[in-house]
Amino acid sequence: MGNDSRALAVMPSELATKERQRDPYPWFREMRAEGPVRYDETRGTYDVFHYDEVVEMTVEYERFGKEGTSFLDGAWMSRDPPIHTELRSMAENYFRSSYVQENYGPAVEKHVEALVDDAVARDGSFDFVEEVAKPLPILVIAEILGVPGEKMDMFRDWSTSLIGAPSEPTEEAKQAVQERMMAAIDSLYDFFHDAIERREETPKDDLITKFVQAEKEYDRIERENTVACCGMLLVAGNVTTTAYMTSALWTFIEEDTIPELQGETIPLGDALEEVLRYRTPVMPQKRITQRDTELGGVEIPEGELVAGWLSSANRDEDAFERPGQFDPTQTYHEDPIPFGKGIHYCLGAPLANLEAETLFDELLDRIEGASLATDAIEPYFSPEIYGAAELPVTLQT
Numbered sequence: 410m411g412n413d414s415r416a417l418a419v420m421p422s423e424l425a426t427k428e429r430q431r432d433p434y435p436w437f438r439e440m441r442a443e444g445p446v447r448y449d450e451t452r453g454t455y456d457v458f459h460y461d462e463v464v465e466m467t468v469e470y471e472r473f474g475k476e477g478t479s480f481l482d483g484a485w486m487s488r489d490p491p492i493h494t495e496l497r498s499m500a501e502n503y504f505r506s507s508y509v510q511e512n513y514g515p516a517v518e519k520h521v522e523a524l525v526d527d528a529v530a531r532d533g534s535f536d537f538v539e540e541v542a543k544p545l546p547i548l549v550i551a552e553i554l555g556v557p558g559e560k561m562d563m564f565r566d567w568s569t570s571l572i573g574a575p576s577e578p579t580e581e582a583k584q585a586v587q588e589r590m591m592a593a594i595d596s597l598y599d600f601f602h603d604a605i606e607r608r609e610e611t612p613k614d615d616l617i618t619k620f621v622q623a624e625k626e627y628d629r630i631e632r633e634n635t636v637a638c639c640g641m642l643l644v645a646g647n648v649t650t651t652a653y654m655t656s657a658l659w660t661f662i663e664e665d666t667i668p669e670l671q672g673e674t675i676p677l678g679d680a681l682e683e684v685l686r687y688r689t690p691v692m693p694q695k696r697i698t699q700r701d702t703e704l705g706g707v708e709i710p711e712g713e714l715v716a717g718w719l720s721s722a723n724r725d726e727d728a729f730e731r732p733g734q735f736d737p738t739q740t741y742h743e744d745p746i747p748f749g750k751g752i753h754y755c756l757g758a759p760l761a762n763l764e765a766e767t768l769f770d771e772l773l774d775r776i777e778g779a780s781l782a783t784d785a786i787e788p789y790f791s792p793e794i795y796g797a798a799e800l801p802v803t804l805q806t
C-alpha cells in the first residue's frame with residue numbers, strides 16, 4: 410500500500426469556501442484567462458485548466474504517469490503500463506456497454522424500482538441524495554461483485570474516507586485525513602482478502618470469482634492486485650455516480666427540463682451527457698511527470714504532481730460554444746471529457762450511464778414534476794468531487 414502523500418488531493422485555497430465549492434466555475438474561467446497551466450507553490454502542484462492541455466496530459470501516459478497518485482496502489486487506476494494493461498484487461502470484458510446492459514440491467518432495474526417506489530410514496534420533501542442517489546450505485550456494485558448489500562453503510566464510509574481531503578494545507582490536517590484513508594484501506598483489503606479466499610473454496614457467479622479465475626492467467630498479477638482491484642471497483646463508482654445523479658435532478662429542476670424530457674422533445678441520453686459536461690462530477694485527475702517536460706508553454710520537471718481540471722476543460726470557451734449554459738441540444742466540435750480519456754478512460758462509464766438512464770426513465774414516468782425544497786444547495790466539500798451534499802426535493806405525483 411502506498412503512502413506517498415501526493416496521493417492526497419489537497420484543495421486549492423481558492424476553492425476552499427462553500428461559495429466556490431457550490432460554484433467553482435467563475436474561478437476556473439479566471440484561471441483559463443490567465444493561461445493553460447499554473448504552478449501552485451502551497452500545494453506543490455501544477456494545475457491545468459485548458460481543454461487541449463488537459464487532454465494532452467491525459468493521453469500522453471508516458472510523460473504523465475499515474476503511479477503514486479492514489480493510495481489504492483495495487484489497483485490499475487493508479488498504475489502505468491505494462492501492469493495497468495493486464496489489470497485492466499482482467500476486468501474490461503465485464504464492463505463493456507453491451508455486457509453491462511445485458512448482465513447488470515436487471516439488477517439496476519430492480520433497485521431503481523424499489524427506490525423510486527419509496528420516493529414517490531413520500532409526502533412532502535426528502536433528501537434525494539440520501540434516499541436515492543447514494544444507495545443505488547452501492548447496491549448495484551455490491552450485487553455485481555457478490556458482496557452483501559446490507560453492508561452498504563460500511564462500503565459508503567470506505568468510499569467517502571478514500572476521497573477525503575484536508576481542509577487546509579497543514580501537516581496535521583493531511584496526517585489526519587491520511588490516517589482515515591489508511592484505516593479504510595486496511596478494512597477494505599481485509600474484507601476482500603477474506604471474500605476472495607472464500608471464492609477459491611466455493612466459486613460463485615459473481616465478479617470476485619471471475620477475478621480469482623483470471624488472476625492465474627496473467628504473469629504480473631498478484632493476489633494483492635486482485636484485492637485492490639475489487640476494493641477499487643467497490644469505491645470508485647459510488648461517490649461519483651451519486652454526484653452525477655444528484656446533479657442531474659438538480660439541473661433538470663433548475664433548468665426546467667423535466668417537461669421536455671417527459672415529452673421526449675429532449676432525449677434523456679443527451680440531457681444526461683450534458684449534465685456530465687456542465688456539472689462534471691470528478692473535478693481533477695492527477696498525474697506525475699515521468700521526465701522533464703513542457704505543457705502549455707510551462708516547463709515541468711520530472712516527478713512533479715499535475716492536476717488536470719476536467720471541470721474547467723469541459724467549460725473551456727475555446728472548445729465549446731456557450732460552455733456556461735446547460736443546453737442538451739448543442740452539438741459540440743470537441744468531446745466533453747467527464748470520464749477522462751485514453752488508457753485510463755473510466756471503466757465504469759457504461760454502468761454509471763445505465764444507472765442514471767434507468768433511474769430517470771422510471772422517475773420521470775412516475776411524477777408530474779419536481780421542485781427544490783431549498784434555496785441554498787449544500788455543496789459536496791471536496792477538491793475531487795463536484796456536486797450537492799444534500800438535495801431536498803418535493804415530487805409532484
Ligand code: HEM
Nearest residue numbers: 485486645646649650653690694748749753755756757761
Ligand atoms: C458518473 C460516474 C463516474 C465518473 C464521473 C467517473 C470518472 C472517472 C474518471 C474521470 C476517470 C479517469 C481518471 C484518470 O484518468 O485519472 C475514471 C477512471 C475509472 N473509473 Fe470512473 N467514474 C464514474 C463511475 C465509475 C463507476 C460506476 C465505476 C466502477 C464500477 C468506475 C470505475 C473506474 C475505474 C476502474 C477507473 C480507472 C480506469 C483506469 O485507470 O484504467 N467509475 N473514472
